[in-house]
Amino acid sequence: MTVDVYRLHAQVTAWLQASRIHVQDAMRQPLDVATKSNRNDLVTNVDQQNQIFLAEQIQTAYPNAHIEGEEGTADKINRLDGLVFFVDPIDGTMNFVKQRAHFAIMIGVYEDGQPVYGAIMDVMQNAIVAGGPELPARVNDVLLPALPDLALADGLIGVNGPMHAHNRLHIADIALASSGARMSGSAGMEFMEIAQNRQLGYISFLKPWDVAAGMAIVSGQGVVVTRPDGGPIDLLNAGLVVAATPKAHQEILTWMQTN
Structure with a gap:
């Protein structure tokens, strides 16, 4: 693996925190809501703005990486060679619009198709769960205990x-x-x-x-x-x-x- 996963974790954490501030600021204003494939498939101005912001951060830090994102401002990848960032700027947009809660921002990082790192932020709870094959899972940098193998x-x-x-x-x-x-x-x-x-x-x-x-x-x-x-x-x-x-x-x- 060519990526320093601890450095990556610090970078992504900072990006997510900046995104959280933007989202919460935007929630104080009327949302611009549109539909995509059907009436329950929503997109807002906040999704799009977050996608642009995160893509800019990734491109600056990792200029050779590819970005696959939900809102169409990133690459449309057709292969998994090299470093790929998967970005969901608002996951649970219906919850975001209707409940103003229970939504997340997600960044997954893969190299040559293999997982390197993932981070998910519960925006309203200011909680980040992160981890990967070489970074033990944690919530807000507190290590999580091993999972039991439940039936x-x-x-x-x-x-x-x-x-x-x-x-x-x-x-x-x-x-x-x-x-x-x-x-x-x-x-x-x-x-x-x-x-x-x-x-x-x-x-x-x-x-x-x-x-x-x-x-x-x-x-x-x-x-x-x-x-x-x-x-x-x-x-x-x-x-x-x-x-x-x-x-x-x-x-x-x-x-x-x-x-």
């Missing part, structure tokens, strides 16, 4: 709402087999819960910028993150993601592969 029945599972409603791939059955289902509306918030041992897994349809940061963090904690068929996540395309403790992950895949 499905022993913990909560985060799920995709529509998939749960229609029992697609047995999601409702999986939820019933767990201690309970949770739906936060933000992939970042779900991965923060996993990292802090508040739930054992998460299942949802995610874009690369939705999963990159969280996968870098929790895979370093021993969480298994795959497609429903057990294959690796494709960071160039959207797809269904199953993230869970090893025991629960195997149980979930068994359910999902049942006709």
Whole structure:
């Protein structure tokens, strides 16, 4: 790995803190809200401004890196060679607009397709969960304890709402087999819960910028993150993601592969 992960962590932490101040300042003014693919797929002026700011910081610090971001101001990558930053400037935009809470900012860093580092900020709680293969997981730089390998029945599972409603791939059955289902509306918030041992897994349809940061963090904690068929996540395309403790992950895949 060519990146100094501790230096990277310090840089990303500073960028996220600056972004948090901007977001909270912007929340005092009326938001400019538009729709993208459908009425529930929102984007705001804050998403776009945050994307631009973070891209500028990354380009200054790592001029040879590629950037994949949700709001279209970054590269459209078609390969994972070299250093790639995945940026979600506001994850959980519906929550941001409707609740003014329960949303995150995420940055995931990969080198030649392998995870290097992830950071997720709960903006309203001023909490940053960060980590990676060579940086032990932490919240606001307090190291997190090792995660127990819980079976499905022993913990909560985060799920995709529509998939749960229609029992697609047995999601409702999986939820019933767990201690309970949770739906936060933000992939970042779900991965923060996993990292802090508040739930054992998460299942949802995610874009690369939705999963990159969280996968870098929790895979370093021993969480298994795959497609429903057990294959690796494709960071160039959207797809269904199953993230869970090893025991629960195997149980979930068994359910999902049942006709």
